[in-house]
Amino acid sequence: MYRHLTMTELLDLRDHEGTQAAERHVETCDGCAAEFERLHQRVAGLRALPALTPPRDRWTDVRETIESGRRRTVWRSTGIAGLAAAAMLALFVGVQSLTVGAIDAEASAQVQLQQLMDESQRLEGLLFAVEQEPRVMSGMTAATIAGLEDRIAMVDEGIAQAAGRSAPVTVEQLWRERVTLMGTLVNTHVRNVAYVGY
Amino acid sequence: MPELALALDELAIRRAKTGDLEALENVYRAYQGAVYTMGRRMCRTPEEAEEVVQETFLEVCRSIKRFRGSAPGSLTAWVKRIAASKALIRIRYQKYRETDELHEDGRGSMGTDVGLSMDLEAALVRLSDTARAVVWLHDVEGYTHEEIAGLMGKTVSFSKSQLSRAHARLRTMLGEEV
Numbered sequence: 001m002y003r004h005l006t007m008t009e010l011l012d013l014r015d016h017e018g019t020q021a022a023e024r025h026v027e028t029c030d031g032c033a034a035e036f037e038r039l040h041q042r043v044a045g046l047r048a049l050p051a052l053t054p055p056r057d058r059w060t061d062v063r064e065t066i067e068s069g070r071r072r073t074v075w076r077s078t079g080i081a082g083l084a085a086a087a088m089l090a091l092f093v094g095v096q097s098l099t100v101g102a103i104d105a106e107a108s109a110q111v112q113l114q115q116l117m118d119e120s121q122r123l124e125g126l127l128f129a130v131e132q133e134p135r136v137m138s139g140m141t142a143a144t145i146a147g148l149e150d151r152i153a154m155v156d157e158g159i160a161q162a163a164g165r166s167a168p169v170t171v172e173q174l175w176r177e178r179v180t181l182m183g184t185l186v187n188t189h190v191r192n193v194a195y196v197g198y
Numbered sequence: 199m200p201e202l203a204l205a206l207d208e209l210a211i212r213r214a215k216t217g218d219l220e221a222l223e224n225v226y227r228a229y230q231g232a233v234y235t236m237g238r239r240m241c242r243t244p245e246e247a248e249e250v251v252q253e254t255f256l257e258v259c260r261s262i263k264r265f266r267g268s269a270p271g272s273l274t275a276w277v278k279r280i281a282a283s284k285a286l287i288r289i290r291y292q293k294y295r296e297t298d299e300l301h302e303d304g305r306g307s308m309g310t311d312v313g314l315s316m317d318l319e320a321a322l323v324r325l326s327d328t329a330r331a332v333v334w335l336h337d338v339e340g341y342t343h344e345e346i347a348g349l350m351g352k353t354v355s356f357s358k359s360q361l362s363r364a365h366a367r368l369r370t371m372l373g374e375e376v
Contacts, residue, residue: 007369008362038374039365043337045318054234055244058252059226063219066259 005032010039064142071149109172116175123182130189141192148185152178211273215263222259229274230255233281236339239322240285240331242292250288254281279349282335286349289327321371329364332357 005013005022012018013026013036026032155178162171206214206228213221230251237250257280265276322330328350335341335349336357343357350357 006362007366008358011358011362011365038369042318042365042368042372042374046322046333046338049239049319049322049338051231052235052238052247054230054248054251056248058230058248058255059223061252062226062255062259063223065256066219066222069260 004029005035010036014039014043061142064146068142068146068149071146071153113172113175116172116179119179120175120182123179123186126186127182127189130186141188144188145185148181148188152181152185155181206273208268211262211265215265217259217263222262225258225262225273225277226255229258229277232274233277236278236281236334237285237288239334239338240282240327241288242323242327246288250281250284253284253287257284278339282339282341283349286331289331292327318368318372321368324371325364325367329360329367332360333364333368336361 005025009018009022010026010032013022026036155174159171159174159178162174206224210221210224214225233254234247234251237247237254238244241247241250254277258277261280265273267273267276322333325333331350332346335346336343341349343354343361346352346357347354
C-alpha cells in the first residue's frame with residue numbers, strides 16, 4: 001500500500017476488521033502508526049471521561065407516574081361497572097316512566113342521561129388516544145391526574161350504587177359530574193402533551 | 199464506565215419484577231448515574247439528559263416483568279439499551295426541529311476548528327448530535343455498528359461513516375493533525 005490509511009481504514013483496523021494490507025502498512029509507516037496510536041488514545045480518553053451525577057432526583061416523578069397508571073387501571077374497571085349499571089338504570093327508568101304515564105318528562109330526562117353517557121364515552125375515547133403519546137409528566141401534573149382519577153372512581157362508585165335505587169335526577173347529577181371530571185382530565189393530559197412537545 | 203454504585207442481586211430483581219416500588223427504586227438508584235451519563239454524553243443539554251433518565255426508568259418500571267436476562271450484567275445491558283433508545287429518540291426529535299447539518303456547521307465549522315486545541319469533552323460536544331451518539335455508543339458503550347444501525351433505523355455503512363467523520367473532526371479539534 002503506497003498511501004496513508006484513511007480514518008475508516010484505521011477504525012476498521014482498530015475493530016479487527018482491517019485488511020492484511022492495511023495491517024502491514026501500519027507496521028511500516030510511522031505516520032499511520034502514530035495516527036493509529038492517537039486513535040487509541042482518543043478512545044481511551046473518551047472512556048475515561050468522568051461519570052456524571054444527575055442534578056435532580058427524578059424517582060418521585062417516576063413513582064408518581066407509575067402509581068397514577070396503576071390507579072387508572074383500577075378506576076377504568078370500576079368505570080366499566082358503572083356504565084353497565086347506568087345502562088340497567090336507564091332501562092329501569094324507561095319501563096317505570098311508561099307505567100306512571102309521565103312519558104314526556106321521563107323521556108326528556110332519559111335523553112339527557114343518554115347524552116351525558118355519550119359525552120362520557122367520547123371523552124374516554126379522547127383520553128385513550130391522548131394516552132398513547134409517549135411522554136413525561138411533572139410530579140405536579142401526575143398528582144393532578146391522580147386526584148382527578150380518584151374523584152372519577154368515587155363518582156363511578158356512586159353511579160354503580162345508585163343504579164335502580166336513587167332518583168333519576170341523582171344519577172343524572174353523578175353523570176354530569178363524571179363528564180366534568182373527565183373533561184378536566186383530558187385537558188390536563190392534552191396540556192401536558194403540548195408542554196412536552198415544546 | 200464506572201462501576202454501578204449498588205449491586206442488585208437476583209432476589210432484588212425478582213422483587214422489582216413483581217412491581218414492588220421499593221425494589222424498583224433500588225433499580226433506579228443503581229442505574230441513574232450510568233443512564234444520566236449516557237444521556238448527557240449523547241444529548242445536548244443536561245435537561246435532555248434528565249428527560250432521558252425519567253423516560254428510561256418509566257420504561258424500565260413498566261417492562262421489567264418482561265425482562266428475561268439471567269447472565270451477570272444483563273440487567274445493566276438491558277437498562278442501557280433502553281436509555282440509548284430514549285436518547286436517540288430525543289436526538290431524532292431535535293433533528294426535526296433543526297437540521298443536523300446546520301447544527302454542525304453553526305457550532306463548529308471546520309474553518310474555525312483548524313489548529314484549535316481543546317479538551318476531548320469540549321470537542322465531543324461540538325460534534326453533530328448523530329456523530330456524537332455514534333461515537334459514544336460504539337467507542338465507549340461497545341455497541342457494534344450493526345446494533346447502532348438497528349437502534350437508529352439506518353444502515354451499517356451510515357454508522358461507520360458517521361464514526362469515521364466524527365474521529366476526523368475530533369482529531370482536527372484536538373489539534374492532532376500532522
